Amino acid sequence: MADDSHGVKEASEHVDGIFEHVEDNISVAPKVDQRHAEMYAEALRQYPDEDSIDREAEKKLKRKLDQRILPLLGICYFFYYVDKTTLSYAAIFGIQSDLHLKGTEYSWLSSIFYFGWLFWSIPSNLIMQRCPPAYYLAFNIFMWGVLLMAQAAAKDFAGLTVLRILSGAFEAIADPAFMLLTSMFYTREEQPSRISAWYAWNGIGVAGGGLIGYGIGQIEGALRSWRYEFLVVGALCTFWSIVLLLLLPNSPTTFWGFNKQERLLMIARVRRNQTGVEHQKIKWGQIKEAYLDYKTWLFVLFGFLGAIPNGGISNFSTLVIQGLGFDTLHTALLGIPQGVLIVIWIGLGAVVNKYMPPNSRTMVSALFMLPTIAGGGQSKKMIVSGMVWFGSCVGNIAGPFFYKSEQAPSYHLGIGSLLVANVAEFLLFFVFRYAFKWENRRKEKVRAALREAGVITDDTEGLNATAFQNLTDGENPNFVYVY
Template sequence: MALRDPLDAVEDAKGSRSSDQITENSRDLDENYEFFKAAQEVDATPDEVKKVVRKIDYHVVPILFVIYFLQYLDKNAINFANAYGLKQGTNLHGQDFSWLGSIFYFGYLAGQIPSGYLMQRLPVGRVVSVTVIIWGTIVLTTPACTSFGGIATNRFFLGFTEATVNPAFVLIMSIWYKTDEQPLRLEAYYCTNGLATMFGGLIGYAVGHITTGLPRWMYVFLIFGAISLATGIVSVFVLPDVPATARFLNQRERTIATERVASNRAGVKNHHFKKHQAIQCAKDPKTWILFIMAIGAQIPNAAITSFTSQIIGSFGFDTLGTQYLQIPGGAVQFLSLILGGVLCTKWPRGSRCPTMITANSICIIGSALLVTLPDENKWGRLVALWLCFFQGLGFSMSLTMISSNVAGSTKKQLTAVILFVGYCVGNIIGPQTFLEREAPHYRSAYIAMLVGYSVKLVSIIVLYIYMWRSNVARDAAGPIDEKEAIEAGMHDQTELENKGFRYSL
């Protein structure tokens, strides 16, 4: 009798489940369940597993890196264009520029539920790629805006489309990587915030030397928009969805990739909406701790994004200085993110929350110095501003709280939506703290930064204590049945339902 390849079972199982035979049980099964079951019969060697991880890294992380780099550049293009006549070119007055910062996040807020629904129902790679094409087109049209109403509408729809990126990337991390692998990979793309700040400063500096043609502020949007549009088209063909459909993996490698992620005890992806998971999400204290944390984290965000040029100018530096003096802040952000990712990967047990606490404490020092240092100490105030660029590390690690510590596809998506609602609320409030009547000193904004960082610090500590106590209680209840815990994850159970689940602290 001929021996049968266990991978053939994958195709047989797929063929046996027609769309009109979906039962309550099949609704619970992960989309990659057949590959997970087949993997139990595949004895992969360590070298094979390493090869699969390398292939995933080569095909997933680079495109995430480029897209995240561009979304940060595009939403903050007004910061760089502001030094070259954006206000005059679009007839902005009073608080109009502050409202451009807030209106982007009204669009971001409005886009959360539609994008979350699309990502659960459709291939996440395709959803991300199409939105990049759309927002690149929106950025390209910004120079056509000649009034506050026009550019405000443009900013709203840019925020609506960019709303997909952060939640999608959190989902992608949980789809492709084990819990202890996620911090470094997440920081590998999130560090582009720092690179984008440096690159944007260089582009802004270069644009400052253009003396002919269009008004200089327009070139910022034309350059950034064209790059994003081209990247979105490339992404359609290269950004994968889930291991089970990845074209860069063969059949055996797909089973290995699925089995690796199944060990997170949180499944991979399930496209069915589960009402009970939605209710559990609303009742889970972690959801609202993350929500409050996001608000606190993002109130100070305007200072290191849309208003950086204005702040540096208020210290007494010239127009070109407002551009190139953003580069050290970007370097601080880039290096802190990479260092944090390395530390949390090298020491995965209990390092994430302490890393967030450390980064946030540095931000508190920086914002406190902005509040207290005299106006004539321009270099001291500039260094204080650079210290606030550590904030990216704290917020990015909070995203791993979702990718690693929330299970159940519906619950994971909704938790991400709620966190990013808080993200939007903080970013809507932040620009309004820069009061025109306080220019150029903006004392209210610096106080708001200090309050925001303090709220975030308290939230991190509360979340850490909550998850630590839960882990201790579950450990005390008895040993983990590893196989049963993984199986529960592949049946789309949440972290509260799966008693073998443990939080990554």
């Protein structure tokens, strides 16, 4: 780890641009670097500190936010999962024989999806920073649907490969967009339970995919069942994108159905995060900081380890089940109990996290293997988010190749890769825990050094001054890691 004195010097340099010295006293100007800056400034004036927030009004607002945001993100995540696993159900409906797939071509179709994701993940994150995020997400979901329907017309391996690459590129924004929208409206203490709420739809997607697959398997039409699979799921995706365009908010300042007072309270609440909310400017210095930050590469490793099992299971689970002697329709139906178990497991993790002492997230995550959320300045946040999914792409690309066709249906190597990756991921949570505790101690030394120099950063005025500036976790002396 680097010498703490270097961190103190760096933080002092950043603080000079945040705090203004006036003679012997310190006055703090609550600068705002956000879209709709005037509303953020008004929120800080009306709610200058935590004591000025009425807790009953805040509870009522949270309930309303939950009702308006979580179902939308949850259904998005449902389609996000079903879209990725449509190929898996197409496999049991005969796509391999119909398209004359040979050798490792099915594995390549599973992996090639993530080449598009890999190529486009970081550019897509940076584009989202410049666009209204809800509109950008809705556009991408519309394209998921269009490309899925196009896959129904595939004639050979080459044509399907091109469509899978394009589908992966448009799906690259999904998880980062869900995380961004969650962090925009909820405090860091509230985020784990809200992430769990929409992430649980992953399990509903597993179960729903099974039901959809079973229903499509009953169709006796002019087309093969796997082609109907792509057409039906694709049409549902395009319809949902239109709903999303109309209902999902882009910003606390423009969220329809909420009056101005509620919007101001939305903004004032997330001051606690010390990460800002919405920024349009790309700061290249923050991008450089993201690539040089060791924590970024820990998150890349985290994404990689978490995706190795997913890359194989999401595309080979139906083949494993079918290989155990089940017919096509029962193989599709067996996705339902798997999905129910996922929902229960995620919900249980959220409940345990809620009642654990503060800073227990990594311990709960190690226990339940659920992801945590990273926050920072917006450009850095977009890059780190993209880098997590970069690691995830590499893992998803590699995962299917552990499932050797000659080892069917037991796939010993594939199951072994799952176990090794999960154990390594489990250990990595403890690395995160140590790193974040060390960073928090370093931050406190920085604040102590600044206090000795006559600069108080963590009083009410100081917190307001840093809350809505476009600062990274490294630049902001008041940012504290939750672990």
